[in-house]
Amino acid sequence: MTRICVAVCEKTVAALESAAVRASESADVVELRVDCLGAVEDLQRVLDRLSRPVILTFRPSQQGGHRELDHEARQSFWKTAARTEWWDLEADLASEVVLATHADWSNVIVSHHDFSGVPKDLTKVYERLAATPARVLKIAVHADDIVDCIPVFQLLDRARTEGRHLIAIAMGNAGLPTRILGPSRGSFLTYAALAEERATAPGQITTQKLRSVYHVDTIDQETMICGLVGLPVMHSVSPHMHNAVFRAAGINGVYLPLEVRDVQSFFKRMVHPRTREIEWKLRGLSVTAPHKSKVLESLDWIEPDAKQIGAVNTVVVDNDKLRGFNTDASGFIEPLLKVMGSLRGLRSAVIGAGGAARAATWALLKNEANVTIFARNVEKAHALGKEFDVSYASLSDASYAGYDLVINATPLGSGESIDQAPATAEQLAGAGCVYDLVYNPIETRLLKEACKADCKTVRGLEMLVAQAKNQFELWTGQSPSSTEMYESAAAALGH
Numbered sequence: 001m002t003r004i005c006v007a008v009c010e011k012t013v014a015a016l017e018s019a020a021v022r023a024s025e026s027a028d029v030v031e032l033r034v035d036c037l038g039a040v041e042d043l044q045r046v047l048d049r050l051s052r053p054v055i056l057t058f059r060p061s062q063q064g065g066h067r068e069l070d071h072e073a074r075q076s077f078w079k080t081a082a083r084t085e086w087w088d089l090e091a092d093l094a095s096e097v098v099l100a101t102h103a104d105w106s107n108v109i110v111s112h113h114d115f116s117g118v119p120k121d122l123t124k125v126y127e128r129l130a131a132t133p134a135r136v137l138k139i140a141v142h143a144d145d146i147v148d149c150i151p152v153f154q155l156l157d158r159a160r161t162e163g164r165h166l167i168a169i170a171m172g173n174a175g176l177p178t179r180i181l182g183p184s185r186g187s188f189l190t191y192a193a194l195a196e197e198r199a200t201a202p203g204q205i206t207t208q209k210l211r212s213v214y215h216v217d218t219i220d221q222e223t224m225i226c227g228l229v230g231l232p233v234m235h236s237v238s239p240h241m242h243n244a245v246f247r248a249a250g251i252n253g254v255y256l257p258l259e260v261r262d263v264q265s266f267f268k269r270m271v272h273p274r275t276r277e278i279e280w281k282l283r284g285l286s287v288t289a290p291h292k293s294k295v296l297e298s299l300d301w302i303e304p305d306a307k308q309i310g311a312v313n314t315v316v317v318d319n320d321k322l323r324g325f326n327t328d329a330s331g332f333i334e335p336l337l338k339v340m341g342s343l344r345g346l347r348s349a350v351i352g353a354g355g356a357a358r359a360a361t362w363a364l365l366k367n368e369a370n371v372t373i374f375a376r377n378v379e380k381a382h383a384l385g386k387e388f389d390v391s392y393a394s395l396s397d398a399s400y401a402g403y404d405l406v407i408n409a410t411p412l413g414s415g416e417s418i419d420q421a422p423a424t425a426e427q428l429a430g431a432g433c434v435y436d437l438v439y440n441p442i443e444t445r446l447l448k449e450a451c452k453a454d455c456k457t458v459r460g461l462e463m464l465v466a467q468a469k470n471q472f473e474l475w476t477g478q479s480p481s482s483t484e485m486y487e488s489a490a491a492a493l494g495h
């Protein structure tokens with residue numbers, strides 16, 4: 001059973017009451033973080049409004065709470081605290097509080113928090129907690145890298161075999177898999193936030209996301225696991241696309257963001273079936289920046305196209321082998337072919353000289369188009385041009401009149417440069433089609449300039465969907481709905 005606990009932390013009782021009532025509408029359990037309150041009074045008023053089981057928490061700042069609390073203040077709080085379903089007592093205080101209040105250990109969660117990392121003696125921490133009669137043990141540590149999830153999953157395995165209830169969480173973005181997969185691996189509950197900006201711990205996501213994006217209630221030991229390997233990954237819309245089509249196709253699968261710093265260590269310790277330290281039903285991975293080239297060293301087989309491009313964006317875990325593919329190139333070409341028909345002999349301008357420009361150039365040449373690379377750094381344009389035996393030019397003062405295709409493979413038009421474009425309508429006048437690989441926002445400044453110049457346009461989101469569709473097929477053997485993928489990505493991007 002998946003229990004979601006929404007933790008609420010507010011400065012006033014009125015705000016706590018309103019947040020807790022809202023939390024109880026979607027959560028199975030509500031945690032009241034009493035240490036967030038300016039003054040502890042009228043708590044009963046809040047408790048009377050709640051129909052869900054409540055965890056009461058009064059954590060000192062030294063252990064991640066919101067208040068400086070000395071031993072005496074903590075003790076005196078618990079001596080008069082309301083008897084809720086659960087008291088979350090830090091390990092240093094638990095026995096003392098139970099003795100002084102005659103509380104029942106069956107209502108106690110005995111907890112340990114480490115916001116700085118994963119303690120080297122984590123199993124000793126577990127053993128210290130397990131030596132108490134508390135009904136539930138809780139260990140929350142901080143993950144800097146995905147591999148920090150390994151000891152957390154291992155503790156859950158151990159608690160399961162020892163018949164103990166354990167909540168084990170790795171906080172931080174890299175720890176997200178423990179929050180999503182934890183319940184299916186025996187975690188007594190998983191914590192969620194009422195809203196993203198109201199998270200009470202690093203890496204906490206909303207109940208709505210846990211349920212409607214990750215379908216956490218349906219994840220079990222048999223769930224096929226896929227994910228996006230990169231740094232950063234939390235902004236990605238890929239989980240929205242893949243989880244939506246897992247659901248639509250009736251496949252028991254989940255797709256997670258996996259924040260990975262050291263890709264080789266991740267592949268050795270968590271991915272490769274011959275060396276990994278945890279058992280999970282990992283089936284496939286998408287790979288994004290900065291790991292698309294480095295990942296090649298960790299694979300058993302690489303498709304010839306991906307080898308030529310020098311980048312893998314898709315991994316399939318096939319029995320005890322890891323196979324690498326590149327769906328960026330085909331994903332790039334598919335939407336273009338729909339608009340242009342054949343690409344043979346077309347004059348194309350690729351703007352940028354990074355990874356996407358490389359895959360685009362390779363795919364255009366394979367489809368017999370002519371390519372000129374335009375980049376702000378002429379040396380990089382020269383190097384890429386030399387490698388593919390194509391011409392190159394400087395981006396400044398470029399004119400695209402006479403080009404059948406103009407492709408933006410720079411991040412210009414997104415993030416901090418959202419109002420910018422690599423070319424103006426004047427520069428695009430006389431070009432055939434403009435393809436912007438930027439997909440956030442969906443309608444970029446460059447696409448608007450292209451419309452002014454009467455060019456055809458292709459959106460970056462079409463490539464994102466096409467490459468994701470090809471990945472899904474490699475992992476599942478099924479063809480997902482492009483419309484479903486496009487709509488879920490567009491919704492995640494706010495459209």
Ligand code: NAP
Nearest residue numbers: 352353354355356357376377409410411437438460463464
């Ligand atoms: P990358 O390897 O970092 O390369 C970025 C390129 O853009 C470099 O040549 C860089 O030049 C150039 N650049 C950066 N800022 C610039 C600026 N202000 N003016 C001119 N040139 C600039 O990145 P990438 O992986 O190729 O990705 C490029 C873009 O394509 C990103 O926005 C990415 O999201 C998008 N993309 C989309 C899809 C999709 O599915 N739609 C797939 C892949 C990539 P310097 O080397 O001089 O810095």
